[in-house]
Amino acid sequence: MKKIAIILLVVFAANVSVKADEGMWLVHLIGEKTYANMVKRGLKLTKEQLYSMNKNSLKDAIVLFGGGCTAEVVSKEGLLFTNHHCGYGNIAASSTVEHNYLKDGFWAKSKKEEIVCPGLSVQFLVKIEDVTDMVNLKLKDVKPADLSAKLIAILTEMSTKATDGSGNEVRVSSFFKGNQFLQFTYQRYTDVRLVGAPPESIGKFGGDTDNWEWPRHTGDFSIFRIYMSPEGKPADYSDKNVPFLAKSFLPISLKGVNDGEYAMIYGYPGGTNRYETTYGVKLKIDIDNPSLVNLRAERLKAMYAEMVKDPAVKIQLASSYAGIANYWKFFDGESKQLLKHNVIAQKGKEEKAFEAWAKGKPEYDNLFANIGATYDAWRPYAKGRMYLNEGIKGSPLLGFASSLKSLDDALSSPASAPEEIKKAVAMAKTNFSAFLKSENTASDRNIVAMVVKMFFTDIAADQRPQAFYNMMQKGYGDMAMDATYQNFAKAVFEKTMLLDENKWDNFISKSDTAALHADLAYKTAMAFVTNFNANYAKFYTQFTANNFAYNKLYLKGILEMKKGQEFYPDANQTMRVSYGNVKSYSPRDAVKYREICTLNGVMEKYSPGDYEFDAPAKLIELVNNKDFGQYIDKKANDIVVSFITTNDITGGNSGSPVINSKGELIGLAFDGNYEALSHKIAFDGELNRTICLDVRYLLFIVDKLGGAKNIIDELVLSKQ
Ligand code: ARG
Numbered sequence: 001m002k003k004i005a006i007i008l009l010v011v012f013a014a015n016v017s018v019k020a021d022e023g024m025w026l027v028h029l030i031g032e033k034t035y036a037n038m039v040k041r042g043l044k045l046t047k048e049q050l051y052s053m054n055k056n057s058l059k060d061a062i063v064l065f066g067g068g069c070t071a072e073v074v075s076k077e078g079l080l081f082t083n084h085h086c087g088y089g090n091i092a093a094s095s096t097v098e099h100n101y102l103k104d105g106f107w108a109k110s111k112k113e114e115i116v117c118p119g120l121s122v123q124f125l126v127k128i129e130d131v132t133d134m135v136n137l138k139l140k141d142v143k144p145a146d147l148s149a150k151l152i153a154i155l156t157e158m159s160t161k162a163t164d165g166s167g168n169e170v171r172v173s174s175f176f177k178g179n180q181f182l183q184f185t186y187q188r189y190t191d192v193r194l195v196g197a198p199p200e201s202i203g204k205f206g207g208d209t210d211n212w213e214w215p216r217h218t219g220d221f222s223i224f225r226i227y228m229s230p231e232g233k234p235a236d237y238s239d240k241n242v243p244f245l246a247k248s249f250l251p252i253s254l255k256g257v258n259d260g261e262y263a264m265i266y267g268y269p270g271g272t273n274r275y276e277t278t279y280g281v282k283l284k285i286d287i288d289n290p291s292l293v294n295l296r297a298e299r300l301k302a303m304y305a306e307m308v309k310d311p312a313v314k315i316q317l318a319s320s321y322a323g324i325a326n327y328w329k330f331f332d333g334e335s336k337q338l339l340k341h342n343v344i345a346q347k348g349k350e351e352k353a354f355e356a357w358a359k360g361k362p363e364y365d366n367l368f369a370n371i372g373a374t375y376d377a378w379r380p381y382a383k384g385r386m387y388l389n390e391g392i393k394g395s396p397l398l399g400f401a402s403s404l405k406s407l408d409d410a411l412s413s414p415a416s417a418p419e420e421i422k423k424a425v426a427m428a429k430t431n432f433s434a435f436l437k438s439e440n441t442a443s444d445r446n447i448v449a450m451v452v453k454m455f456f457t458d459i460a461a462d463q464r465p466q467a468f469y470n471m472m473q474k475g476y477g478d479m480a481m482d483a484t485y486q487n488f489a490k491a492v493f494e495k496t497m498l499l500d501e502n503k504w505d506n507f508i509s510k511s512d513t514a515a516l517h518a519d520l521a522y523k524t525a526m527a528f529v530t531n532f533n534a535n536y537a538k539f540y541t542q543f544t545a546n547n548f549a550y551n552k553l554y555l556k557g558i559l560e561m562k563k564g565q566e567f568y569p570d571a572n573q574t575m576r577v578s579y580g581n582v583k584s585y586s587p588r589d590a591v592k593y594r595e596i597c598t599l600n601g602v603m604e605k606y607s608p609g610d611y612e613f614d615a616p617a618k619l620i621e622l623v624n625n626k627d628f629g630q631y632i633d634k635k636a637n638d639i640v641v642s643f644i645t646t647n648d649i650t651g652g653n654s655g656s657p658v659i660n661s662k663g664e665l666i667g668l669a670f671d672g673n674y675e676a677l678s679h680k681i682a683f684d685g686e687l688n689r690t691i692c693l694d695v696r697y698l699l700f701i702v703d704k705l706g707g708a709k710n711i712i713d714e715l716v717l718s719k720q
Helices: 002-012 032-041 084-093 132-139 144-162 278-307 311-340 343-358 367-394 396-403 405-412 418-438 441-458 466-476 482-495 501-510 513-518 520-535 537-561 599-605 617-624 695-705 709-714
Strands: 062-065 069-073 079-082 122-130 168-175 180-189 191-197 222-228 262-267 576-581 585-588 591-593 596-598 640-645 657-659 665-672 690-694
Touching: 032 576, 062 079, 069 084, 069 262, 079 665, 084 191, 084 222, 084 311, 132 144, 132 180, 144 168, 144 180, 144 537, 180 222, 262 665, 278 311, 278 343, 278 367, 278 441, 311 343, 311 418, 311 441, 343 367, 343 537, 367 396, 367 441, 367 520, 367 537, 396 405, 396 418, 396 441, 396 520, 405 418, 405 513, 405 520, 418 501, 441 482, 441 520, 466 482, 466 520, 482 520, 501 513, 513 520, 520 537, 596 599, 599 617, 599 640, 617 695, 640 665, 640 695, 665 695, 690 695, 695 709
Parallel strands: none
Antiparallel strands: 062 069, 062 122, 069 079, 079 222, 122 180, 168 180, 191 222, 262 576, 262 657, 585 591, 596 640, 640 690, 657 665, 665 690
16 A cells, blocks of 8 residues: 555656646645745645644645535634535524524534534544556456446445445545545544624625625635534434544634735635536537526526525525525626636547557547547536426425435335335435435425426427426427416325325325325426436436546546646545635736725625624724724725635635745635636636635624634634
8 A cells, every 4th residue: 555655656756847826735645846836836844744644734624514514623622614505504594584594604602502503414534545556456447438337336436345334435536537545534523513603794794695706795604513422422413422633733823914925724615627628618608508597597596586585494495595696607607717717628638648648558548539429429418407406396295295205215115125115215315315405495385486487488399398398288288388386286285195294194104105106296206207217318327337437538648648746636526626816816907906805895785684794783883983993904994895816616615724935824715716717627827716714804803703712712723
């Protein structure tokens, strides 16, 4: 194992070829050149302080938070900082109309007041091992077309086998599109409690209007604490549990940032596709992104209409709405930036260079022609798949109904073992309670009407579930009329047993498939699901299998072509570090954006009573009195709310610590800028910026607005 690691270091640690600040580097494989570059940019820490397998290092202060964010330990007693939008679901789940922490904020004034968050966990990275040879051995005789399916099975098997029951969890991740495999061991803590959150009018100030944009005036943070058993082990919630004893935690700098200053970000970026081909970019721009954006826009409209009417519905739908809205705006912006930066031409050039290099190497013959053919074969069906997943299944009712197919299959198949059936029933029961709790019928009814209509109007006639639409036409009216879809949706919601606890209990206790098959919501969902499974799923499987095999080959070639250069693998929710500087930028002709923004800007945007731009009276009072305490930025003579850096990050990095040259916390990464929304596919060295909450704004809110001195007292603050 060790030897492989050394070889890798040699392979990935020669000279730096990437543009400045591009790169989400694997923490244990920071090459000499990259490290030297970090030092040149200002870093004062040793490599061992950045990452060490045996000694405490920075990596021990960073956790994977929930399913897809990052958080950092900031005190000896396991206090965590992350983004407000990362804690959002937990804050909403802890809220009621009477105790509305989403609206009013929450501050635990003692550990006793901290709120248990069922389902929330954090994971520490314990170790990393290279298992490439082992995986390759298992893949040796597998045909290219079977590679992707086989690989999933192998990685799952290896992960399960290596998970040893001691609280450690193992996941094997694929790098460079299946050309390298690393095994990560994590330790998961499942008792994580809410300690503090600002009111939403601070934590989500600017809402979706300002999301993915600079300048940005959002106080996007929330505070949690990890607990462990009295014996010091990970443990599920118990009142006997004690605060986590941190191996490593980040001290906090009160000094503030300057343009050009060093900034380093640790975290768990979820995914990038920097070696996407021209064909992939084209499919995204032409079909996938616009389909998703149009369908989400309609779903959001239906949800918003109910949320503004009723605070209880607002709490119920807030988290789901925010998640849908976040990537609705992202994918719209992504398409616009891909076009504006002419990424297809950029990728085309890279492909031409590759072809020139690959000339005379038979392995790569026709590679791009084959990729092109793979996309051509799938393209006619791509829209239908998006309309199924983002449209039909985007209705919570129809989405839940679709999930019952596995129960139906288990019950209907004579080959099912009793254990299997029991498992399927238990799963359906759990999903039902979750669904019922989150279901808002008023908005969902409009969503069903809308998506069934959009599938009819936007998808090629020969790809629709025709029998279903014939039934609709017969029973509910003319397909050209909106009222037809409304009538139909009304009937679905009146008749289905999936919204009626008694009927559901009756069905599930008898496990009666006849009742399920007769249910109008289930029938509707199945009309679309079966239509896809029977006619198009095979094309999709073929598309992903071929695409995987060709892309694996493409990356194999790139690794060979760039041998001796130091470069990073695509993000895949494994721990990465990125380095750069605090930096202003120019988004367009004649415009220059400063690197910081302040409370003065909050006041400029402030609009009393507005859904997105309201602000708490207490904040206004603090601003008017200039009551900024030790958190003031002397140069700006104001509180700095956020700043921007050149770091390369993406979704999943949310909540990530922004760390200065000395290893102190200066901010929390929470967003990327609009001008570089094409960043998952192509990094733009000029325009790319990470938007970071200034940690002094966080402290100011905790202290002056929340009055939670207990939290401040736990931290190590540095003024030097
Ligand atoms: N764009 C941010 C991210 O993906 C999330 C911001 C959440 N805010 C919102 N208005 N939806 O990390």
